[in-house]
Amino acid sequence: MNRRIVFATGNKDKIREASQILDGFDIPVVSMKEAGVSADPEENGTSFEENALIKARAVAALLESDSDIVLADDSGLVIDALDGEPGIYSARYLGHDTSYHEKNLHLISRLDGVPDEKRSARFVCAIAAILPDGTELTTTGSFEGSIGYEEKGDHGFGYDPIFYLPDLGVYSAELSDEEKHARSHRGQALRAMRDLLKERLV
Numbered sequence: 001m002n003r004r005i006v007f008a009t010g011n012k013d014k015i016r017e018a019s020q021i022l023d024g025f026d027i028p029v030v031s032m033k034e035a036g037v038s039a040d041p042e043e044n045g046t047s048f049e050e051n052a053l054i055k056a057r058a059v060a061a062l063l064e065s066d067s068d069i070v071l072a073d074d075s076g077l078v079i080d081a082l083d084g085e086p087g088i089y090s091a092r093y094l095g096h097d098t099s100y101h102e103k104n105l106h107l108i109s110r111l112d113g114v115p116d117e118k119r120s121a122r123f124v125c126a127i128a129a130i131l132p133d134g135t136e137l138t139t140t141g142s143f144e145g146s147i148g149y150e151e152k153g154d155h156g157f158g159y160d161p162i163f164y165l166p167d168l169g170v171y172s173a174e175l176s177d178e179e180k181h182a183r184s185h186r187g188q189a190l191r192a193m194r195d196l197l198k199e200r201l202v
């Protein structure tokens with residue numbers, strides 16, 4: 001039985017991070033493309049968990065092997081002073097074609113006049129898994145910080161340059177991949193999923 005973990009993403013960084021975290025299973029983590037499927041379902045759920053499940057179910061429905069495990073994630077930035085925006089709409093915020101530089105500057109300008117103590121925010125990630133017997137599992141992780149007053153740092157992606165980590169005194173885009181993965185929403189959710197899978201995949 002050639003079990004695989006098929007990650008419903010086209011993002012190589014996500015596959016690499018998942019492979020590192022799920023290393024102990026001896027089950028290869030492959031992309032949708034490597035598994036020979038492609039799915040881009042409408043993410044019309046109302047939570048990160050629902051959207052992760054929508055992606056995982058769409059891929060599971062296309063796979064012919066009945067021994068594959070499907071993983072999918074959904075994530076975003078939740079800003080308290082903006083009632084949780086951009087939230088589940090983080091990737092679509094201001095339109096897919098708008099650069100993150102513009103999105104970041106726009107968010108900073110929307111927080112104009114908001115004092116430090118009210119600039120709290122978090123990155124949230126949900127991971128969904130569908131097991132060969134159809135069992136659905138979800139885990140979540142959250143990475144606490146606040147919205148800064150400028151962009152800083154060259155690492156990471158998306159909203160990392162405006163996500164300030166008060167405890168460390170740096171922006172998320174100033175962390176190395178390893179430093180970020182050790183604390184990030186996605187790292188936490190993946191490690192929690194690894195622990196759930198450990199109990200089931202013996």
Ligand code: IMP
Nearest residue numbers: 073074075076077090091157158159160
């Ligand atoms: P997803 O790939 O559909 O989960 O898209 C989530 C969106 O949330 C990304 O396009 C980014 O805009 C944002 N996002 C999620 N995680 C991070 C992160 O670790 N750093 C910066 N932006 C993030």
